[in-house]
Amino acid sequence: MDFSYSDEQRMLADTLERLVADSDSVGDAAPITLWHTFAELGLLQLPFAEHVGGLGGDGIDVTIVMQAFGRGLVREPYVAGLLLPGTLLARLANSAQRERWLSPLLGGEYRMTLAWQETAARYDAHAISTRARRQADGWVLDGSKQGVMAAAAADALVVTARLDDGLLGAFLVPNDSRGLARRDYTTLDDRTASDIQLTGVLLPHDARLGDDASDTLDAALALGRAALCAEAVGAMQAACDQTLAYLKERRQFGAPLAGFQVLQHRMVDMHLNLEQARSMAILAATSLERPAGERDYRVSAAKAYCGEAARFVAEQAIQLHGAMGMTEECRISHYARQLIMFDHHLGDVDHHLEIVSERLTAA
Amino acid sequence: MNLDFTPEEQAFRREVREFLAAELPDDIRERVRLGRRLSADDHLRWQNVLSRRGWLAAGWPREHGGPGWGPVERHIFDEESASAHAPTVVPFGVSMVAPVIMKFGSEAQQRHYLPRILANQDWWCQGYSEPGAGSDLASLRTRAVRDGDHYIVSGQKTWTTLGQYANMMFCLVRTDPEAKKQAGISFLLIDMQSPGISVRPIVTLDGAHEVNEVFLDEVRVPVANRIGEEGQGWTCAKFLLTHERTGIAGLGHAKQALRHLKTLAGQIRHRGRPLLELPSFRQRMVKAELELMALKVTHLRVLASARDGAVPGAVSSLLKVRGSELRQELSELTRRALGPEALPFFPGFLYGDEALEPERAEYAAAGAQYLNRRKLSIYGGSNEIQKSIVAKTLLGM
Numbered sequence: 001m002d003f004s005y006s007d008e009q010r011m012l013a014d015t016l017e018r019l020v021a022d023s024d025s026v027g028d029a030a031p032i033t034l035w036h037t038f039a040e041l042g043l044l045q046l047p048f049a050e051h052v053g054g055l056g057g058d059g060i061d062v063t064i065v066m067q068a069f070g071r072g073l074v075r076e077p078y079v080a081g082l083l084l085p086g087t088l089l090a091r092l093a094n095s096a097q098r099e100r101w102l103s104p105l106l107g108g109e110y111r112m113t114l115a116w117q118e119t120a121a122r123y124d125a126h127a128i129s130t131r132a133r134r135q136a137d138g139w140v141l142d143g144s145k146q147g148v149m150a151a152a153a154a155d156a157l158v159v160t161a162r163l164d165d166g167l168l169g170a171f172l173v174p175n176d177s178r179g180l181a182r183r184d185y186t187t188l189d190d191r192t193a194s195d196i197q198l199t200g201v202l203l204p205h206d207a208r209l210g211d212d213a214s215d216t217l218d219a220a221l222a223l224g225r226a227a228l229c230a231e232a233v234g235a236m237q238a239a240c241d242q243t244l245a246y247l248k249e250r251r252q253f254g255a256p257l258a259g260f261q262v263l264q265h266r267m268v269d270m271h272l273n274l275e276q277a278r279s280m281a282i283l284a285a286t287s288l289e290r291p292a293g294e295r296d297y298r299v300s301a302a303k304a305y306c307g308e309a310a311r312f313v314a315e316q317a318i319q320l321h322g323a324m325g326m327t328e329e330c331r332i333s334h335y336a337r338q339l340i341m342f343d344h345h346l347g348d349v350d351h352h353l354e355i356v357s358e359r360l361t362a363a
Numbered sequence: 364m365n366l367d368f369t370p371e372e373q374a375f376r377r378e379v380r381e382f383l384a385a386e387l388p389d390d391i392r393e394r395v396r397l398g399r400r401l402s403a404d405d406h407l408r409w410q411n412v413l414s415r416r417g418w419l420a421a422g423w424p425r426e427h428g429g430p431g432w433g434p435v436e437r438h439i440f441d442e443e444s445a446s447a448h449a450p451t452v453v454p455f456g457v458s459m460v461a462p463v464i465m466k467f468g469s470e471a472q473q474r475h476y477l478p479r480i481l482a483n484q485d486w487w488c489q490g491y492s493e494p495g496a497g498s499d500l501a502s503l504r505t506r507a508v509r510d511g512d513h514y515i516v517s518g519q520k521t522w523t524t525l526g527q528y529a530n531m532m533f534c535l536v537r538t539d540p541e542a543k544k545q546a547g548i549s550f551l552l553i554d555m556q557s558p559g560i561s562v563r564p565i566v567t568l569d570g571a572h573e574v575n576e577v578f579l580d581e582v583r584v585p586v587a588n589r590i591g592e593e594g595q596g597w598t599c600a601k602f603l604l605t606h607e608r609t610g611i612a613g614l615g616h617a618k619q620a621l622r623h624l625k626t627l628a629g630q631i632r633h634r635g636r637p638l639l640e641l642p643s644f645r646q647r648m649v650k651a652e653l654e655l656m657a658l659k660v661t662h663l664r665v666l667a668s669a670r671d672g673a674v675p676g677a678v679s680s681l682l683k684v685r686g687s688e689l690r691q692e693l694s695e696l697t698r699r700a701l702g703p704e705a706l707p708f709f710p711g712f713l714y715g716d717e718a719l720e721p722e723r724a725e726y727a728a729a730g731a732q733y734l735n736r737r738k739l740s741i742y743g744g745s746n747e748i749q750k751s752i753v754a755k756t757l758l759g760m
C-alpha cells in the first residue's frame with residue numbers, strides 16, 4: 001500500500017499548480033484559451049495508452065490534473081471534451097479512424113465531445129432511444145441528446161445510438177452535419193452545453209466506431225466520474241481553505257468568527273467531508289482497471305459520496321461567509337456553484353446510490 | 364383541543380381565494396409561477412390591487428387603515444397568496460418601517476408616512492447592515508452629526524434589498540460615538556434622492572440584482588426624520604426585528620414548493636418509473652412532508668398564542684430556523700428532481716423579458732432558485748444567531 005505520488009506525478013502536480021495559478025478564469029463562461037497549453041504540456045495525451053499515441057497515464061494522473069482544475073476553477077472541458085470521447089476512440093476506433101480523429105484530438109487541433117445523455121433516460125446511458133439504421137451507403141441517425149457539454153466548440157460529436165440488432169453503436173458525427181440541430185446554452189457552473197436534435201443525419205460506413213460500444217461506454221463514464229470526483233475534491237479543498245481564512249479574518253462581536261465554537265465545529269465537519277470525499281475519489285481512481293462490476297460499484301459509491309460531501313461543503317461555505325458568500329464577486333460562490341452542479345453531471349447521488357444499493361448483498 | 368379552522372375562518376379563506384383568482388393579473392401570476400424576477404412595476408401593480416381592496420397592510424390595525432386581521436387571518440392570506448402564485452408584498456414599508464412608525468413615531472410622522480405606504484407612494488428599503496456590521500449589527504459605524512435642524516450622515520450601508528427601486532430608506536446611524544454600543548444609535552428616515560447618496564448594485568451568485576451597496580456622503584437629513592428619541596434607535600431596531608421574524612418561516616411558500624415538487628416527482632421518470640418511486644428520493648420527500656406537517660402545527664400554536672395576546676419572542680426564532688431549513692431542502696430536492704434539466708442557466712429569461720421555449724421555461728428557475736434560497740438562513744438574523752437567541756432567552760443557557 002502506498003499513497004504517495006511518484007516523482008513524475010509530483011512534477012505533474014507542480015506544473016499544474018503553476019498553470020492554474022497563472023490562469024484565473026473566474027467570470028468567463030467556458031474560455032478555451034488553455035486548450036493549446038494543455039496540448040503543449042502533454043495533458044491531452046496523458047490519460048491514453050501509448051499504443052494509441054497517449055502517455056499511458058493512470059487514474060491517479062487524471063486525479064492530479066482534475067484536482068488542480070477544481071482548485072483553480074478551470075472550465076476547459078477536460079472530461080467532456082477529452083476523457084469521454086477520447087476513451088471511446090482509443091478503445092473502439094480502427095487505426096484509420098484513430099489517425100483521422102484521435103490523433104488530432106490528442107494534439108489539440110480537433111475538438112470533440114460525447115453525446116450520450118437523453119431526457120427520457122435521465123442518467124442511464126443505455127436506456128436510449130436514438131436510433132441508427134444501416135442503409136446501402138452508410139448510416140442514418142435519428143433522436144435527441146440532452147445536456148451535451150462543450151458541444152458548441154466541438155468539431156465533431158461521438159453520438160451513442162441503438163442499432164436494429166439491439167447493440168449500442170458509437171458514431172462520429174461532424175458538428176456541421178445536415179440534420180443536426182443544436183440548442184446551445186450556458187450552465188449554472190459557467191460551462192457551455194447543448195441539446196441536440198438528430199433528424200435523418202446521414203453518415204458514411206466508417207463513421208461507426210468498433211462494434212458494440214456498451215462496455216467501452218461504461219469504462220469511459222467510469223473514468224469521467226472518477227475525474228469529476230477529483231475535480232470536486234479540488235474545489236472542496238479550495239472552498240475549505242478560503243472559508244477557514246475568512247473565519248480567521250472576519251470579526252464580529254469584537255472577535256474573529258473563528259473563535260465561535262459553533263463555527264469551529266462546522267468547519268471541522270466541512271474538513272471531515274473533504275477528507276472522506278478525497279478518500280473516495282482515490283478509491284475510484286485506483287479502481288478503474290478492475291473488472292467492470294467492481295469498478296462501477298466503487299465509482300458509483302464515490303460519485304454518490306462526493307455528491308453529498310460537495311453539497312455540504314458548498315452550502316456551509318456560503319453560510320459561514322454570510323451575505324458575502326452570496327455574491328458573484330466573492331470567489332467562494334463560484335466554488336459553491338461548481339460543487340452543487342457537480343451532482344448534475346454523469347449521474348447524481350440518487351442514481352449512484354441506487355446502483356450501489358442494487359449490488360449490496362447480505363454478508 | 365381542536366386544530367380546525369372555524370367556519371368564519373374557512374369562509375375567509377374562500378373569500379381570499381376568490382379574490383386572488385379574480386384579481387391577480389395573469390402575467391404576474393405566470394412570472395411568479397415560473398420563478399422569474401418581477402419588475403418594480405409588477406410589484407406596484409399587484410400592491411395597488413391589494414391596496415384598493417384594503418388588504419395591502421395585512422398586519423395593521425384598523426385605526427391606521429389596516430384590515431384588522433388577527434394572526435390566523437394573516438396566515439390564511441399568506442398561504443392562499445403563495446398557492447395562487449401572488450407576489451409577496453415588499454415588506455420594507457408595510458411590514459417593517461410602518462410598525463416602528465406606529466409604535467415610536469410622532470403623530471405628524473404617522474400622518475405623513477402611513478397613508479403614503481398604504482397608497483404605494485413610497486418604496487422603502489432597509490439600511491441596517493454595513494460591511495463591518497452584520498450579525499453584530501450594533502457595531503455599525505455610519506455617523507450622523509447634528510447640524511442645527513439636520514443630521515449630516517456619512518458612511519456605508521450594504522446588502523440593501525431592492526434599494527435600486529427605493530425612494531426612502533430607514534436607517535440605523537450612530538449619533539453618539541461616545542455612548543455604549545447600542546446606546547449611541549438612532550433611527551432615521553432618509554430620502555434616497557438626497558444629494559450625497561449613491562447606490563451600487565451587487566450581483567449575487569444566481570446572477571440576480573437583488574441587493575445593493577448604499578454610500579452616504581455628507582447627506583443632510585432633517586432632524587424631523589428621526590423616529591423616537593436620539594439614542595433610541597436600537598429599541599426601534601429590536602422591535603422591528605421581531606416583526607421581521609414572524610412570517611419569516613415562509614410556511615405558505617414551503618407548502619407551495621412541496622406541492623410543486625410532488626408534481627415534478629410524479630412527472631419526471633427515472634428508469635421508466637416516476638422519480639417519486641425512487642427510494643432515496645422518496646424518503647427525503649417524505650421527511651420534508653413530515654417536517655412541514657410539524658411546522659404547520661407549531662406555527663398554528665404560535666398563531667393561537669399570538670391571537671391570545673402573547674408576544675412571539677424566541678419562538679419565532681425557532682420557526683425561522685426550521686422554516687428556512689425546510690425551504691432550502693425543498694429547493695434542493697426540486698433542483699435534484701430536474702437532473703440534467705437543472706443545469707441550463709437563462710438569465711435573460713429569469714431576470715428580464717427574454718422569451719424561452721415553453722418546456723424549458725417550466726424548469727428554468729430551479730437551479731438559480733436553489734442558489735438564491737441560501738439567503739434564507741443568512742438574512743433576518745442568521746440561523747446561528749437565531750439559535751443563540753433561543754439558547755439564551757428560551758433555555759436560559
Ligand SMILES: Cc1cc2nc3c(=O)[nH]c(=O)nc-3n(C[C@H](O)[C@H](O)[C@H](O)COP(=O)(O)OP(=O)(O)OC[C@H]3O[C@@H](n4cnc5c(N)ncnc54)[C@H](O)[C@@H]3O)c2cc1C
Pocket residue numbers: 250252253257260262263319320321322323324326488489490491492493496497498499521522523524525573574738741742743744745746747748751
Ligand atoms: C439576500 C440578502 C438580503 C439582505 N437584505 C438586507 C437588507 O435589505 N437590509 C439590511 O440591512 N441587511 C440585509 N441583509 C444583510 C443580513 O442582515 C446580514 O447578511 C446578516 O445579518 C448576517 O451578517 P453578515 O452577512 O455580515 O455575516 P456575518 O455576521 O459576518 O456572519 C458570517 C457567519 O458567521 C456566523 N456568526 C456570526 N456571529 C456569530 C456568533 N456570534 N456565533 C455563531 N456564529 C456566528 C453567521 O451566522 C454566519 O454564518 C441581507 C442579506 C442577504 C443575504
